[in-house]
Amino acid sequence: MDRFSKFHPLVSFSFxxxxxxxxxxxxxxxxxxxxxxxxxxxxxxxxxxxxFSLILKTAFPLTAAxxxxxxxxxxxxxxVLFSVKSLSFTFEPLAYGLTMGVMLSAVxxxxxxxxxxxxxxxxxxxxxxxxxNLSLLFLMVxxxxxxxxxxxxxxxxxxxxxxxxTKGVKNTIKxxxxxxxxxxxxxIETADTMRALGYSSRKRKHFxxxxxxxxxxxxxxxxxxLFCACAAFRLWGAFNFVYSPSLKIENxxxxxxxxxxxxxxxPTVIDLKEEIKWIFLRSKI
Numbered sequence: 001m002d003r004f005s006k007f008h009p010l011v012s013f014s015f016x017x018x019x020x021x022x023x024x025x026x027x028x029x030x031x032x033x034x035x036x037x038x039x040x041x042x043x044x045x046x047x048x049x050x051x052f053s054l055i056l057k058t059a060f061p062l063t064a065a066x067x068x069x070x071x072x073x074x075x076x077x078x079x080v081l082f083s084v085k086s087l088s089f090t091f092e093p094l095a096y097g098l099t100m101g102v103m104l105s106a107v108x109x110x111x112x113x114x115x116x117x118x119x120x121x122x123x124x125x126x127x128x129x130x131x132x133n134l135s136l137l138f139l140m141v142x143x144x145x146x147x148x149x150x151x152x153x154x155x156x157x158x159x160x161x162x163x164x165x166t167k168g169v170k171n172t173i174k175x176x177x178x179x180x181x182x183x184x185x186x187x188i189e190t191a192d193t194m195r196a197l198g199y200s201s202r203k204r205k206h207f208x209x210x211x212x213x214x215x216x217x218x219x220x221x222x223x224x225x226l227f228c229a230c231a232a233f234r235l236w237g238a239f240n241f242v243y244s245p246s247l248k249i250e251n252x253x254x255x256x257x258x259x260x261x262x263x264x265x266x267p268t269v270i271d272l273k274e275e276i277k278w279i280f281l282r283s284k285i
Contacts, residue, residue, distance in 0.1 A: 070097025
């Protein structure tokens, strides 16, 4: 069981958003690899062994594709790898592309973990009081795609069960027309239902079953303080990685890397701490 998800939704949401911001801001191979490793480890803890194959299928092809693409179309750097006629392909754009690929892979894995921790109820708990209409619209948009896919499969199964032909452009257009009609009818029914319930006719009261306690306050303060420290190091230019004309690190700072690692490992440490505590208590029974 994931213990980090037991925190108030504001804590979990803040961590994922700030982590993704730091991952994107640090265009640095060291920080990108660390972020991907921490994201992969945490996502594997949430999903189990099946998550490992998904990470491999996502990270390696994306990293290789971005790295090769950047090397082919960018012309800078002193380290020539090979030449084709008058075109020289250098190592520096390849390194930058690989870094971007690792960074994008880390962001994708963090978003996958976010989807497992933050559900629609928690998202509403965070933004329901601040922007209730916007949060409701956002949740309806997120629900629209899986609902359309489910309805499309139901229409396809119904046609198959009736013995109708399902292949070809003509039959595909018929299914799409039925799908659009069903979606429009559902939207009208939803609007009528919400109007009958008195939505937006008076001041609404926000309800949430999540309570923000002192433990959540300390966790949120810890997360924000580490993020501010990382942001301060970044503004100072610590651990800056230069790609042109040659690769080099400016203002090397081990403290920046340690703080970033502590920030990224926060949910993992919470889960491991509770697991170790549970194993210790069970051994005393």
